Amino acid sequence: MNIDTATLQCFLSVASVGSFTKAAENIGRTQSAVSQTIAKLEYLMGKSLIHRGKNLILTNEGAIFEEHARKILAMHLEAIDLFKPPLLTGNIRFGLPEDFATRFLSDALVEFIRNHPSVSMNIECDLTLNLLDRFKNNEFDMVLVKMKSPKHFPDGVRVWSEKLEWVGNKNLVSVFLEKNKPLPLVLSPHPCIYRSRAIRALEDANIKWQVVFSSPSYNGAISAVKAGLGVTILSRKMVPSHLQILDNTILPLLKDTHISLLKNNEDNKCLRFFENFVLSKLRY
Secondary structure (H helix, E strand, C coil), rough: CCCHHHHHHHHHHHHHCCCCCHHHHHHCCHHHHHHHHHHHHHHHHCCCCCCCCCCCCEEEHHHHHHHHHHHHHHHHHHHHHHHHCCCCEEEEEECCCHHHHHHHHHHHHHHHHCCCEEEEEEEEECHHHHHHHHHHHHCCCEEEECCCHHHHHHEEEEEEEEEEEECCCCCHHHHHHHCCCCCCEECCCCHHHHHHHHHHHHHCCCCCCEEEEEEECCCHHHHHHCCCCCEEEEEEHHHHHHHHCCCCCCCCCCCCEEEEECCCCCHHHHHHHHHHHHHHCCCC
């Protein structure tokens, strides 16, 4: 049995976005080609890896396979990097939200710095709107940002689009709503995009709210929700397995979030290489 890296990348893209169509857009293939690739992979494995429905969800076997697929691809990229003859040099100023650095890119950034010691890196975490302002002022070469629509930055590179979810204790929410008490919220401070979207959705639904915990830290917010202090909103990919996603019969529907990379200098070879490296880690 042989499984090539293209098949692994296709599977991981589907697992990330929960859609054959969106996965096809991300990896530059047709929807039918992606569907056929997954079907062939399941045939080779002798197991169903994905539940087909309105949203594609990994089976138990699929979740196990995803972990191994990520390790295989990481080793594949590491091996390629080790034998690249040209020494990569340059300066990169990279800005990104703290939650992405914590959840997805911390190990990847360490890997890049280790493999390319001649590249001078300056990495800063901040809220998206602050990152955008500083990017426009030429304080960053590249930023990873959250936005309402990819149309807002047509020159950006789309990383993924995903549904925003209410996350927290269902019983806690029910008690507050039944008693018509302000819903306790765990949110990042102003000017967080997710904060404004959560508050706008609640006010449009005439639901009272109160921010009980405010922190720019992803781990801090997760700990507060786990402790039962309140509810928060996260993109589906950001929701840890030990927290509960609330269905939309309880709280108002949230629109999708869109993640994009913006960069200032198209002629910077070092920056282009780093961009491809970041995309490989986030998309797969």
